[in-house]
Amino acid sequence: MKPRDRLRIAMQKSGRLTEPALELLKRCGLTFRQSRDKLFCFGEGEPVDLLLVRDDDIPGLISQGVCDLGIVGRNVLNEYRRGADGDAPALAEWRPLGFGRCRLSIAVPQDMEYREPSDLGGRRIATSYPGLLSEWLKVQDVSATVVTLAGSVEIAPKLGTADAICDLVQSGGTLVANQLRETDVLLQSEAVLAGPDALPADERGDMIELLLKRLDGVIQVRESRLLLLQTSRTSLDAVTRLLPGGPQPTLLPVAGQPDQLMLQALCAGEVSWRQLEEIKKAGAREMFVLPVEKMLA
Ligand SMILES: Nc1ncnc2c1ncn2[C@@H]1O[C@H](COP(=O)(O)OP(=O)(O)OP(=O)(O)O)[C@@H](O)[C@H]1O
Ligand SMILES: O=P(O)(O)OC[C@H]1O[C@H](OP(=O)(O)OP(=O)(O)O)[C@H](O)[C@@H]1O
Ligand SMILES: [Mg+2]
Structure with missing residues (x-):
């Protein structure tokens, strides 16, 4: 088989995983043009195309080398692995994707x-x-x-x-x-990104690595919120203690108000009204909770 210079991802044509998978790929900067038979979608910006199939066929297509990666339920992937004969190339779960639970x-x-x-x-x-x-x-x-x-x-x-x-x-x-x-x-x-055990040794391997980095950025911040608030220096400790889990907050001075600070914190999950009300009671004001779209560390 002639090596392909574009990456090909198999995903479910129509079912529970279709919409969330397309949404995830879009967040990774991948958009597609649908062909007339609606089975093949040409990648518009990046050299990555989609093959739309029944979910049960996805592990086999990767194993045969027809596709480089697939988005499929762990249930389907693992069932295939149990049944696959020893000579077929081994498949790996590259990333859990957090939907289709x-x-x-x-x-x-x-x-x-x-x-x-x-x-x-x-x-x-x-x-x-x-x-x-x-x-x-x-x-x-x-x-x-x-x-x-x-x-x-x-x-x-x-x-x-x-x-x-x-x-x-x-x-x-x-x-x-x-x-x-x-x-x-x-x-x-849950839905997972499935692929061969080892990265291909050509440009497709580099493309997969790039895609994995983008996926990690999207998955990591998908549930995250950026919390912005203002607090006095004296309330800082009490406010910080109530912040939902995440890395250390960033503190910025507020122009013309030396006793005030602007606090910015990346929170690992949803920030509820109740949590905001508690933080406000501890001395915070001007609070904003913002969704996070992308992150590149
Ligand atoms: N009730 C459910 N809630 C959430 N996820 C589910 C549920 N049922 C199945 N799933 C996950 O979604 C995957 C796809 O489910 P779906 O029902 O769309 O598959 P299907 O009927 O086998 O579709 P296909 O036509 O592609 O063979 C399943 O393999 C599983 O991982
Ligand atoms: O616990 P629940 O929320 O009820 O979900 C479980 C049901 O969902 C799936 O079927 P689906 O609705 O996709 O129909 P299918 O069996 O025709 O695929 C699965 O096969 C179960 O039958
Ligand atoms: Mg199926």
Whole structure:
């Protein structure tokens, strides 16, 4: 295969991960033009293109070298890794991306007696994740039958085709609607940036490194807020003690008011009204909370 001089990222064509993945890439300075078949998107500014596919196909496309990177759920990536034959190139999780959070769990009918994994012995468990489930059963030393289904797994116990299930859970609403009860979590999942084990040794490796730096900048500040406030020097200690976690604040003089200081602090998460009210009580005023868009350390 002729080496490509542009980077190619595979992502879900249409589903839960599509919008947040595009938004994240946009924040990294990557925008795309959609082709007529809507499967390939040409990168406008940077030499990075997108391939829009079913999420299940993403690990295979990276493994075959058709794409350099992929944005996919850890659940899909790890299931592929369990099933991949030893000769296929190994895949790695390069970065967790902080969206598409869910978990892969065992659930049983609400009226089934269940105390521990050994209660699943001899039972049938329906799942779309046979590799991850089999691995977990092995670790638990439980012998059960794995029934592989492509979807609508939650309905299997009601249909009588399985005794329990192993499926994705987020709010738990689907389980409740099907009279099921979550018992064990096999995997905490979120969307991840997946790629080959090692960086390619050509310019694509350099491009991936640049993209990773931008991603780190975006991910690090996504939840961050910049807090600006004014305080007297005498209240400074009390105000500083109440600041939400983050690096040391920066202090600036206020023109014409030698006893006053301007304080600037990068906070690791949301700053609530309650926290602001407490900080104000400690002597701060003129407070602003600003979102942070980019950071380059
Ligand atoms: N309820 C949920 N809440 C949050 N994230 C979820 C939820 N369900 C699944 N996910 C995550 O989002 C990923 C994509 O889910 P989606 O339902 O869009 O996939 P799909 O139906 O397999 O789509 P495709 O057509 O691409 O095969 C899942 O693999 C998982 O990582
Ligand atoms: O705990 P909850 O918040 O209810 O979410 C869990 C459900 O979400 C996903 O299905 P989805 O809604 O994507 O439908 P699908 O099974 O057709 O993909 C997953 O397969 C569960 O069924
Ligand atoms: Mg899928």
